[in-house]
Amino acid sequence: MKEAKYLSLIPNIRPTNYQLNIIVGSILGDGNLSYAPRSRNAYYREHFCQQQYEYRLWKCTQLKDLGFKINKNNTLQSISHPIFSNLYEKFYIDNRKTITYNNIKFLNDAVGLACFYMDDCSLVISKNKKPNITVNPIITLYTLNFYEKENIILQEHIYKTFNVKFNLKEHPDGKKYILTIGKREEVFNFTDIVKPYACQISCMDYKWNIDKRIIEECKKDNRINLSNFYNRKFLSYTNDDISKIIDLKNNGYSDREIANKLNRSYWGIVWKIRDLKKKDKI
Secondary structure, eight states: OHHHHHHHTSOOOOOOHHHHHHHHHHHHTTOEEEEOTTOSSEEEEEEOOGGGHHHHHHHHHHHGGGTOEEETTTEEEOOOOHHHHHHHHHHEETTEEOOOTTGGGGOOSHHHHHHHHHHHEEEEEEEOOSSSOOEEEEEEEOOTTSOHHHHHHHHHHHHHHHOOOOEEEEOSSTTSEEEEEOOHHHHHHHHHHHHHHHTTOGGGGGGTOHHHHHHHHHHHOTTOOOTTTTOOGGGSOOHHHHHHHHHHHHTTOOHHHHHHHHTOOHHHHHHHHHHHHHTTOO
């Protein structure tokens, strides 16, 4: 009788794939799954600083119907529920957050990658030390909580799923490995993926707005030469690119086929097509 009553009180909630990706991306980043004392089911939580309140509020809004809320001590937290117990079993081995070939498959939507990036990763504008100073953006995923093999699993999955190639790099801290991108084309492919979500959150502007970051660097050092930096076709969609996208889409080409034809990232094309649809151009 007590068991039946207990089960009847469990809320009937089910995350969409979009919501599940926010949770999974956050588990890989700042989020944790845990069991409260005497609780049968796990719950999700993440602590944050006040400067990132807007970002956590955005997350909370996306996940509100799953019982998420922000507590007074700057913690985003869910209710205890079998959904989170199931995720705990998949992402924790011997009480340690772990990446496996099986659980990483849940990271299959751009919003999940964006949340992982906004949680625990960075965009740095590097400068060389030559007389003719140039700049280059570098993306780093701070995967120091994961061993080398886990980083390789994540690296392979991101390339296979999102067509962005990260490099495995040794680091003195944590479990000694991080993932980075230094190739300019790959950096812009990556920001194409995360921008549609990060641009909704003003405090995350510094993590995707490369143009703004470079302008800030130029203000600090007027020796920086940008003549070659913006002389790249991949940096923006030309009118000819847009015409080709519209023509190909209207002729039945898939988003992936269009991406391959234009040598663009798949997710960049997905979001460009959505933008064109909003403007009634497709």
